[in-house]
Amino acid sequence: MSLADAIAGVLWLGTMLYAVFGGADFGAGVWDLLAGRRKGAAAQHDLIDRAVGPVWEVNHTWLIFDLVILWSAFPGAFAAITSTLYLPLALAAAGIVLRGSGFAFRKVSHRLTGRRLFGLTFALSSVVTPFFLGTALGAIASGRVPPDGGGDPIGSWLNPTSVAVGLLAVAAGAYIAGAFLTADARRSEPSLVDAFRRRTFGAGIVAGGLAIAGLFVLRADGPLLFDDLTGAGLPFVAGSVVAGSVSLVLCVVADARWTRTFAVAAVATVVLGWGVAQYPLLLPPDLTIVAAAAPEGTLQALLVITIVAVVVIGPSIAWLLRLHQGSRLESKPEAPPPLSQEPRPPQP
Amino acid sequence: MAHALALSLPLLAAATPADLLAARSQMALTLGFHIVLACLGVALPAMMLIAEARGHRRGDADALLLARHWSSIVAVTFAVGAVSGTVLSFELGLLWPGLMGQFGAAYGIPFAVEGIFFFLEAIFVAIYIYGWDRLSPRVHFLSGIPIALAGLGGTFSVVSANAWMNQPAGFTLGPDGRISEVRPLEVIFNGATWYEVPHMLLAAYMVTGFLLASVYAVGMLRGRRDAYMRLGFTIPFVVAAIAAPIQIGVGDVAAREVVKQQPAKFAAMELITETGAQRPVLIGGILVDGEVRYALEIPGLASFLAGFDTNTVVTGFDQIPLDERPPANVVHLAWDAMVGCGFALLGLGAWYGLLRVRRRDPTTARWFLRGASIAGFLAIVAMEAGWIVTEVGRQPWIVWGRLRTADAVTAAGGLEVSLVAVTVLYAALGIATVVVLRALSHRWNSETISESDLPYGGPGAR
Numbered sequence: 001m002s003l004a005d006a007i008a009g010v011l012w013l014g015t016m017l018y019a020v021f022g023g024a025d026f027g028a029g030v031w032d033l034l035a036g037r038r039k040g041a042a043a044q045h046d047l048i049d050r051a052v053g054p055v056w057e058v059n060h061t062w063l064i065f066d067l068v069i070l071w072s073a074f075p076g077a078f079a080a081i082t083s084t085l086y087l088p089l090a091l092a093a094a095g096i097v098l099r100g101s102g103f104a105f106r107k108v109s110h111r112l113t114g115r116r117l118f119g120l121t122f123a124l125s126s127v128v129t130p131f132f133l134g135t136a137l138g139a140i141a142s143g144r145v146p147p148d149g150g151g152d153p154i155g156s157w158l159n160p161t162s163v164a165v166g167l168l169a170v171a172a173g174a175y176i177a178g179a180f181l182t183a184d185a186r187r188s189e190p191s192l193v194d195a196f197r198r199r200t201f202g203a204g205i206v207a208g209g210l211a212i213a214g215l216f217v218l219r220a221d222g223p224l225l226f227d228d229l230t231g232a233g234l235p236f237v238a239g240s241v242v243a244g245s246v247s248l249v250l251c252v253v254a255d256a257r258w259t260r261t262f263a264v265a266a267v268a269t270v271v272l273g274w275g276v277a278q279y280p281l282l283l284p285p286d287l288t289i290v291a292a293a294a295p296e297g298t299l300q301a302l303l304v305i306t307i308v309a310v311v312v313i314g315p316s317i318a319w320l321l322r323l324h325q326g327s328r329l330e331s332k333p334e335a336p337p338p339l340s341q342e343p344r345p346p347q348p
Numbered sequence: 349m350a351h352a353l354a355l356s357l358p359l360l361a362a363a364t365p366a367d368l369l370a371a372r373s374q375m376a377l378t379l380g381f382h383i384v385l386a387c388l389g390v391a392l393p394a395m396m397l398i399a400e401a402r403g404h405r406r407g408d409a410d411a412l413l414l415a416r417h418w419s420s421i422v423a424v425t426f427a428v429g430a431v432s433g434t435v436l437s438f439e440l441g442l443l444w445p446g447l448m449g450q451f452g453a454a455y456g457i458p459f460a461v462e463g464i465f466f467f468l469e470a471i472f473v474a475i476y477i478y479g480w481d482r483l484s485p486r487v488h489f490l491s492g493i494p495i496a497l498a499g500l501g502g503t504f505s506v507v508s509a510n511a512w513m514n515q516p517a518g519f520t521l522g523p524d525g526r527i528s529e530v531r532p533l534e535v536i537f538n539g540a541t542w543y544e545v546p547h548m549l550l551a552a553y554m555v556t557g558f559l560l561a562s563v564y565a566v567g568m569l570r571g572r573r574d575a576y577m578r579l580g581f582t583i584p585f586v587v588a589a590i591a592a593p594i595q596i597g598v599g600d601v602a603a604r605e606v607v608k609q610q611p612a613k614f615a616a617m618e619l620i621t622e623t624g625a626q627r628p629v630l631i632g633g634i635l636v637d638g639e640v641r642y643a644l645e646i647p648g649l650a651s652f653l654a655g656f657d658t659n660t661v662v663t664g665f666d667q668i669p670l671d672e673r674p675p676a677n678v679v680h681l682a683w684d685a686m687v688g689c690g691f692a693l694l695g696l697g698a699w700y701g702l703l704r705v706r707r708r709d710p711t712t713a714r715w716f717l718r719g720a721s722i723a724g725f726l727a728i729v730a731m732e733a734g735w736i737v738t739e740v741g742r743q744p745w746i747v748w749g750r751l752r753t754a755d756a757v758t759a760a761g762g763l764e765v766s767l768v769a770v771t772v773l774y775a776a777l778g779i780a781t782v783v784v785l786r787a788l789s790h791r792w793n794s795e796t797i798s799e800s801d802l803p804y805g806g807p808g809a810r
Contacts, residue, residue, distance in 0.1 A: 054478045057430050057470040065467070067437045068460040075452025076526075082441030082448070086760050093438040094773060097431045101777055104427030105784045108420065110791065114784075149445060150759065294453030297530035305460050312464065316471045316494075323475060323482070 003303065004293035007073045008282065010306050011066060012275035018062035019271045020176060020264050022130075023169065025059045027177025028052045029099065029126020030170065031199060032119065040195075045119065047192055049107065051184045054324050056103060058317065060096070065309075073302055074292045076147065077283050084151035085139055088132040095129030098122075127170055134169030138162030141274060142222035143284035147292070160221040164214040171207035172267045178203050179247065179263040183256040193256070200259065201251045208244050211270070224285055228277035236273025240266050363757045370763035371443045372753065374770050376739070378435055380732055381774050384555065385429030386506075387731065389469070390499035391556035392422050393476075395584050397492045402583075404485055410576040414583070416480060417792055418560075421785065423477050428781050430470065432774075443763075446756035447746050453527045454519040454535045455512055455747075461536065462505035469498040500549065504541075507548045511540035514738070515609055516747050539609065543602040544738075550595040551731045557588025558693060559724030563789070565717045572793075578711045585720065588727070589697030596690055600653070606741075607654045610748060611663035612672055613741035616679035618650045619643070620664040627651045627662045632684060634677045638665075674743045682736035689730035696723055 028048050035044040071078040082089060102121030109115045135157040142161040145151050156162075178200030185192040215237075218226040229237055247262030282289045293299060363371070396418040403412030437459075441448050447455065472494040479488050512518075518534030519527045564581035607614045614620070619630050619640050627650040633643020648658035665673055696719050703710040710716050746753040 054474040057427065058467070058474060060430070060434070061463075061467045061470050064434060064437060065463050067441075068456060068463045071441065071448050071452040072456030072460050073453075075456065076449050078441055078452060079445035079449030082438075083445040083758055083760060086442050086758065089438055090442055090766065093435050093442075094769075096434050097773065097777065100431035100434075101428050101780065104424055105780055108424060108784055108788055110787070114787075118780075149449070153760065294456075295527060295530045297532055298453045298457060301457050301530075301532035302460055305464065309464050309467065313467050313471070316468060320471050320475055323479070 002290055002293075003296065003299045004073070004290050005280070007069065007293070007299050007302050007306075008289045009275075010302070011069050011073070012272065014062055014066040014069060015275075016268050016271040018059075018066060019169075019172070020268055021055075021059040022062055023173035023267060024176040024180050025052060025056050025173075026099075026126045026130040026170070027173035027175065027203075028181065029103075029123050030174040031177060031181065031196075033123030033127060034199075040192075043189060043192060044195070047181060047185055047189050050188070051181055052103065053107065054320065056100070058320065060100070063096075069302060069306075072298055073294050074282060074289075075294055077145075077287065077292045080145050080147055080149035080151075080283060081136070081140065083149035084145045084153065084156050085136045087153060088136045088139075088157045092129050092132040092136070095125040095132065099125035099129060130169040130173050131166040132157075134166035135162035137169075137274075138165030140283060141165070141225050141278065142218075143224060145283050147283055147287040160217045161214075161225070164210065164217045168207065168210045168214055171203060171210050172270075175200060175203035175207045176260075176263050176267055179251070179256070179260040182251075183260050186256045193254075197251055197254060197256070200263070201248060204244065204248045204251065204263065208241075208248075211240070211244075225277065229273065231277070232279065233273040233277030236269045236276060240269040240273065243269060363754070363759050363761070363763075367761060367763040368754055368757050370767040371757045374763070374767045375439060375443055377767075377771060377774060378432065378439060380735065381778065382429065382432040382436055383731065383735065384728060385425050385432060386503075387552040387555040388425040388559075389422070389429045390503050390549070390552040391587075392418060392425065392560070393473075393492060393495040393499060394553070395556065395560065395587065396422065397489065397496060398583055398587070399579070400489050400492065402579075404489065408579075410574075410579050413576060414580050417788075419477050419480070420788060422473060424781065424784060424788075426469075426473050428777065430466075432777070433466075442760075443758055444746065444756045445758050447751060450526060450751060450756075451516075451519075451747060454516070454530050455509060457530070457532050457535050458505045458509035458512065462502050462509075465498040465502035465505060468494055469502065472498065499552075503549050503552060504545050505536075507545045508536050508538070508541045510738070511544040512538045513746065514544070514742060514748050515539035516750050540605070543598065543605050546598050547595070547602050547734075550591045550598060551727075551734065553591045554588045554595060554693065555724070555727045555731050557584040557586075557591065558720075558727040559584075561585035561588065562721050562724035565720040565723075567793075568711055569714065569717050569721060573711060581711060581720070585700065585723075588693070588723075589700055592690070592694045592697045596694060599687075599690065604654060607662065610741070612665075612668045612674060613679070613737075614654075615663055615665050615668060616674045616676040616741050617683040617737060618662075619676055619680045620650065620662055621666065623661065623664040623667045625651055625659040625661050627654075627664070629653070630680070632681075634681070672744065674741050679737055679741045682733040682740070686730045686733040686737060689726040689733070692726055693723060693730070696720060 028051060032045060032048045035041040035048075070081075098121050102118045102123075102125065106115050106118035106122060109118060138161045139145055139151075139156045139159075142159070144156040144159065144162075178196055182193060182196040182200055185196050215226065215229070218229070243262045244266035247259050247266060250259040250262060278284055280288050280290065282292045396415050399411045399418065400415035402408055403410075403415060472491055475483075476488065476492045476495060479491055482488075483491065512535060515538050517538040518531040518536075520529040522528030561581050561584045564577050564584075567577050568581065603614070603617075606617070618627065619633060619635055620627050621635070621638060621640065626648045629646045629649035630640060630643035631646070633640050635641075651660040651662055652658045654660045654662050665676070696716075699716055699719065700710050703713055703716060742748060744752050744754065746756045
């Protein structure tokens, strides 16, 4: 294995972590949207706020991490991707802006209209953004990004594989988020446990169904990727099916913690399986990782940066998650009123 | 006209001049927006920590409340800064695939370093903001220190990447025009890093300090002059006023480097049309048909500043090929605006010092407060104008001497549509940010402060 392969491995691990944590983050927005203004919605918005608040920026840093690795280690491929998939990427970028700012603004707003407007922005963009990012991944995986860039600006990402991956990204995020929120609810809001358990189960069925349907779509639309996924990637695909099924069973028997673990495993194995399946290619059908790689000096620098990142960021994230999961970060500096009640009367 | 210009571009870049202009405008807009938030992200945590340290050490309840309020502002501005920074990462590829494709192997490295700092910042901002009431005062304060340090590191890395665009180094081009060898340390510590980084760092502290001080100056002019307001004014103002004279020294050094390394940029900054000694500094003025008009001239000063001798020979436009000249008027006027605002802020800081020396309370001096209330605006103008000088002054190059901006822009087309959409989005984002922050501040003003609102239940609770 060459240094370029190692850096590509780092890239895929980053993508996996983004799919899991970023996905959970987007998924929380999906549930926020579906909670709407029904009875009991306020408690749900609140739970989501508390669950996402301290970690959403960190969750999205994985995307930045991926971008900087990609453009330094594989600059030509990065340019090829951005000059082909500029529409879904631009839309995803807009979605990221609306989502992050909407969430942050909702947190500090006290007025009901403001909170609803910002909340809706956050929730809607949480659905749209992973879809566009998914279509871009689908375009790469199905070999629709030519190595010199300038591919079909529409057909590259509006095709059966891309749309299937886009929908899968939304559903998988909702599924993981459901599992995380169920576990959170058990700790701090027991009345919501059953609601989120049902949602996790539903989202898991939808995500699983989309994944299986996606395989059929692939067989017709991207036979190369299909062959790889059922070849080298088969153990991962099988692992994902098993982990997903186990998580659904656990969801039914109400073991929130292990549901979460297996749901994460089901999504993580799909991303890793994709990487293994298309190895040694970076941009199918022809461009290999080694051929696309930057000179040795760049790759060495990125390896050092990755090691430093693991050493410095690993313990920091662990601390944050420990504080967060231990409910030690739950009270906000200023607790705003719930979404579906009347705003606080003006103070004298 | 447009047709003729299009023909002069290489065939590879199918972008029209209108597309190029739209791409540059979009980059300028999004970067100009992000950089204000980046300044706040870099320097506001430091102000917050100064206030928290003072609160703990002196048992000062106002200082602790300020630290807590400023951390709420950090929560908002860091979020908006994070998403607007993400947009810039996308834009590097979406607008400038020629730059990333050809030079990403070198230019990308400082950004990869920045990734680590951004990660740390995001983690510790979360711990600090959500850790009020949850962590012991000591641990809470310590959890804020990595935020301020990550701000320094992040500024270093991002500005190092910009410095590389001005003085590209640390790579070898192969026969195919692609990078064949990269020396990462030479990329990061290129010839412009050492003077660009401190210049931007000081700018971040000046923008944040003066902007924050302006808010409290306005409050005091409206009649609220309690200890909370005075301290809220004094901490950021003093930090920024200390940075101002250092900044002018650093800027002077930076300008001399530009004389040596990027003579075309310096010629545009000072509107030097003819090479020679005894070049004047022109205040104001524009270039019309190659002639300088309406300028106030200080004879020999440009030569003197360039080499401490009025006989220093300075390169003018006459020695720079027509297609390598930056748009002189924009660069010159931005340069004047930056220097003018910088000296105004220096004067304001000196005024504050003078009042203190004479044992007068600056927070009761109305004319001083009036000046201080526009300091934030002046600091932002100075910083944005400075970026215009360095970015527009680098044109027509995106990588100095190596790659033209016109050759780096995407061939995707439809960039005017993108520009309009981004303008609308950012206008909404800017308005929402201001509205949300103002609502926060109004809420704070109308709150009767009770012990339970204070961090750790007020001083002395632990």
